[in-house]
Amino acid sequence: MLIVDDNKFFAQRMAGMLDEMENVWNIQKAHSHDEAVHLLTMHRYDYMLVDINMPGKSGISLLKTIRLAGFSGNIIMLTNSSEEFYRERCMQLGASHFLDKTSDFEKVPLILNGIL
Numbered sequence: 309m310l311i312v313d314d315n316k317f318f319a320q321r322m323a324g325m326l327d328e329m330e331n332v333w334n335i336q337k338a339h340s341h342d343e344a345v346h347l348l349t350m351h352r353y354d355y356m357l358v359d360i361n362m363p364g365k366s367g368i369s370l371l372k373t374i375r376l377a378g379f380s381g382n383i384i385m386l387t388n389s390s391e392e393f394y395r396e397r398c399m400q401l402g403a404s405h406f407l408d409k410t411s412d413f414e415k416v417p418l419i420l421n422g423i424l
Contacts, residue, residue, distance in 0.1 A: 309335045310351075312344040312370060313359040313386070322357060322413065329417055341365035345373060353381060355420065359409070360387035360394060368397060375402045386413060 309332055313319040319337045326332045336351070338344035341364055356374070360367040371383060382404040387394060390408040398406050405419055 309333075310338060310344065310347060310353040310356045311335065312338045312341075312356065312362075312367065314339050314362040315359070318359075318409070322416065325414075325417065326420070329420065332420060341367075341370045341373075344370055348374065348377070348379070353379075355381055356383045357416065358383055358385055358403075360385060360389055360398070368394075368401065371398060371401045371403060384416060384419060386416075 309326060311319045311322050313322070316337075316339060319339065323335045323337060326335055332355075336347060336353075338347050340362060344358075358367040358370055367385060367387070371385065374383065383402065384405045384407060385398045385403045386407050386409045388409050390406075395406045407413060407415060
């Protein structure tokens with residue numbers, strides 16, 4: 309599991325929540341597009357949680373990079389920018405789910421239980 313979010317507090321909170329799940333292990337965090345790409349060159353992840361708004365390159369750019377590289381795992385996009393445009397774009401690029409960080413982040417374990 310890779311969590312990509314520039315907000316270190318949110319990433320840690322999400323990792324803590326997922327760490328309690330029996331079927332989720334080896335949770336790693338990246339806080340930028342470039343850090344995530346670096347980790348992806350060294351590790352294989354079955355699941356990724358990606359924030360859209362990050363300094364530098366966005367989570368949408370990372371989603372494109374991931375899919376062009378052939379990653380076929382599940383990618384859950386998390387964002388405070390829940391406008392329909394972002395949802396449509398992410399789903400077109402192959403996101404598995406699109407969630408609003410402020411109201412939907414607690415759905416991640418439910419989604420992972422369904423996926424797993």
